[in-house]
Structures are given as structure tokens and as C-alpha cells.
Amino acid sequence: MIIAVKPTQQWQQATWQDYEAMRDEENGDRCKLFFDNQRLWLEMGAEGINHARFGDLFAMILAFWAAKFPDVKLSTFGGCQLEKKGRRAIAPDMVVYVGEDAPTWKTGQSRFIDLDNWRSPDLVGEISDTTLAIDLDEKKRLYADLGISEYWVIDVRAYRLFAFKLDETGVYQQCEVSHVLPNLAIALLEQTVELLATKTNTEAAIWFSQQIAAHS
Incomplete structure (x- = not known):
């Protein structure tokens, strides 16, 4: 099951599949994504x-x-x-x-x-x-x-x-x-x-x- 994640100022528990889903989401907001040890960090990509x-x-x-x-x-x-x-x-x-x-x-x-x-x-x-x-x-x-x-x-x-x-x-x-x-x-x-x-x-x-x- 893919979790719903939003950009925050903290790491969130996630799987690699969650990361890939966010990375490849065509209709989602553009984000910078970091993944480490089952944790996901998202930053809004619009500069x-x-x-x-x-x-x-x-x-x-x-x-x-x-x-x-x-x-x-x-x-x-x-x-x-x-x-x-x-x-x-x-x-x-x-x-x-x-x-x-x-x-x-x-x-x-x-x-x-x-x-x-x-x-x-x-x-x-x-x-x-x-x-x-x-x-x-x-x-x-x-x-x-x-x-x-x-x-x-x-x-x-x-x-x-x-x-x-x-x-x-x-x-x-x-x-x-x-x-x-x-x-x-x-x-x-x-x-x-x-x-x-x-x-x-x-x-x-x-x-x-x-x-x-x-x-x-």
C-alpha cells in the first residue's frame, strides 16, 4: 500500500515503493525527494x-x-x-x-x-x-x-x-x-x-x- 506523503519539515516513514510512486507521479506537485533507511524527506520543488x-x-x-x-x-x-x-x-x-x-x-x-x-x-x-x-x-x-x-x-x-x-x-x-x-x-x-x-x-x-x- 502506497502511503500519502506531503512536504514537511521532518522525515516520514516510507518504503522504497513509496519513494518511487512520489518520484514518478505525473500529476503531483514537483518535489525534491530524499530517501534513507526507510525514511522519506520531501521539499517543494518550486523555487x-x-x-x-x-x-x-x-x-x-x-x-x-x-x-x-x-x-x-x-x-x-x-x-x-x-x-x-x-x-x-x-x-x-x-x-x-x-x-x-x-x-x-x-x-x-x-x-x-x-x-x-x-x-x-x-x-x-x-x-x-x-x-x-x-x-x-x-x-x-x-x-x-x-x-x-x-x-x-x-x-x-x-x-x-x-x-x-x-x-x-x-x-x-x-x-x-x-x-x-x-x-x-x-x-x-x-x-x-x-x-x-x-x-x-x-x-x-x-x-x-x-x-x-x-x-x-
Whole structure:
């Protein structure tokens, strides 16, 4: 029996079949879905102004970084569902793979990133408007358990950015320099985020591109 679940600020008991039913519901509200250990977390997927402008800022930041350092070969899959069938599902706002072996889709395959067939991404991020507490707690644990090397949380209300690097024990530790995007100072990202208090996201992204050009 499939349970009825609605977006809330708490985990709900659910089966993998419940998760799949919510994921594939054609007439349902668009949601971000997380599944872990027979628990389901739902977030409304329709983006507000803050979430959208910060999310687009980081899309531009990654594009400018990739243009400056083309040998890094970034592939991004923002908002894509990632799954370990029957066990775990995640839906970060930012998903970044570094290198040639990024996921690709072929006819007949799942529309989502199957983590039983593809490696975990190198970097994920959350744009936190109303979900900061869980982004810094349970989601951080989920991403660490999947072996994701780096995790960013962007606090849109306080114009802050938290960056974490996975250590040798499988625990995230806050870091000051990105280890996925070589030598990128987290302070520079924070300064870029702070510009959104007075500037558009395109102006902030252009400023970021000028900084990395000046310090190359």
C-alpha cells in the first residue's frame, strides 16, 4: 500500500515503493525527494526568488571556472535525482563531476543517476533558504555516507557559504580551500555571495570571473 506523503519539515516513514510512486507521479506537485533507511524527506520543488537567483549564480560561477580551467572538465547536473536502488536517494541543488567519467544517458536506462552503475559526484551543494538546519545536519551525513568529496551549503538569508571536505575517516570537515576545484578559496565564493545584497547575480558572477582572471 502506497502511503500519502506531503512536504514537511521532518522525515516520514516510507518504503522504497513509496519513494518511487512520489518520484514518478505525473500529476503531483514537483518535489525534491530524499530517501534513507526507510525514511522519506520531501521539499517543494518550486523555487522562490532567493533560491533561484543564488542557484543561477552558482551555475554561472561553475561555468566561469570551467572556462578558466578547461583541463578540469566539469560536468554539472543541478537538481538531478541520484539513487542507490532500494536504499538511498538524494536530490542536491548542485551536482558536479570532475573528469571524463561523468554519467551519460542511453535509451532504455533510468532518467536518474544510478549510483550502482556510476560513481558518486565529486561535489554537491544545497541552496538553503528554509532548510539550513537539515542541510547542515542530516543531508550532510547522507552525502558523506555516499563518499562525496566536497559539500557546499549556501545560506541565502545570511549571505554565507559553508564548505566541507570529506576526511580519511569519512567525516566532513569545514575547509577554507576547495579540493575539487583546485585552489579555489572559499572566501572568494563568500565574497561573491555577499555581493547579492546589493548587486544582481550576473554582476556578482562577472566580478567572480574578474577575480579568478586577476589571480591566475
